[in-house]
Amino acid sequence: MGLIHIELFTTLDLVAQAPGGPDEDPTGFPFGGWQVPMLDDFVGAQIGAAYEGTDALLLGRRTYDIFAAYWPRQTDGEIATLFNSIPKYVASRGKPDLSWAGSTQLGPDLAGAVREIRERHEHVKVVGSLNLVQTLLRERLFDRLSLLVHPIVLGVGKKVFDGGAVPSNLTLLESPVASPKGAVYLRYGLAEGTPGTGDMAARDRGVGRAD
Numbered sequence: 535m536g537l538i539h540i541e542l543f544t545t546l547d548l549v550a551q552a553p554g555g556p557d558e559d560p561t562g563f564p565f566g567g568w569q570v571p572m573l574d575d576f577v578g579a580q581i582g583a584a585y586e587g588t589d590a591l592l593l594g595r596r597t598y599d600i601f602a603a604y605w606p607r608q609t610d611g612e613i614a615t616l617f618n619s620i621p622k623y624v625a626s627r628g629k630p631d632l633s634w635a636g637s638t639q640l641g642p643d644l645a646g647a648v649r650e651i652r653e654r655h656e657h658v659k660v661v662g663s664l665n666l667v668q669t670l671l672r673e674r675l676f677d678r679l680s681l682l683v684h685p686i687v688l689g690v691g692k693k694v695f696d697g698g699a700v701p702s703n704l705t706l707l708e709s710p711v712a713s714p715k716g717a718v719y720l721r722y723g724l725a726e727g728t729p730g731t732g733d734m735a736a737r738d739r740g741v742g743r744a745d
Contacts, residue, residue, distance in 0.1 A: 536657060536658055537656070538675060538676045544681050544684070544694055576713035589656055591658070593661065594666035595630055622636050623651055625640050648670070649675075668697055671698040679721075683718045685715070702724065702728065703726065704722040704725055707723050
């Protein structure tokens with residue numbers, strides 16, 4: 535069975551809306567393109583490394599439309615070659631334009647469709663697609679959660695955990711790495727169980743207790 539990887543750019547207050555430009559998701563959000571001033575070689579290297587081994591994309595409608603308008607016109611670079619050659623799965627209740635080669639719209643049973651995609655592919659990347667991410671978090675239909683956290687606070691915007699989170703344990707998969715500009719790359723894997731609790735007033739502080 536393959537792995538579903540969620541890859542997100544985020545701020546310290548976990549806003550992940552429209553990092554790349556003002557037109558990505560402009561409704562009620564004045565900070566579109568917030569990531570651009572902080573791009574550097576480190577960020578570029580992390581993005582490139584994150585897509586190694588990717589053999590499918592799973593995207594929400596808005597992110598798919600943005601990608602489909604841009605990437606088919608790009609012919610240079612490893613990411614362009616990858617995105618244009620692998621299957622793209624679109625989660626949408628509407629009727630997206632599927633003219634980008636390799637694009638398929640998923641049916642209404644999203645959970646079932648994601649499970650089938652897992653059977654078909656080894657490494658499926660979810661990029662942006664915050665509405666879709668909420669469903670994947672809520673249903674625990676993901677295996678990896680990678681966050682490139684930037685040292686700014688916006689105070690407004692759609693967040694990584696924006697109504698879709700359920701109590702879950704995650705495991706840090708590798709030591710965090712940081713850029714000279716202060717961005718930190720965190721990679722987590724979904725673990726079994728739900729978070730435990732403790733009591734600071736207890737002699738053993740409740741260590742080891744799980745709910």
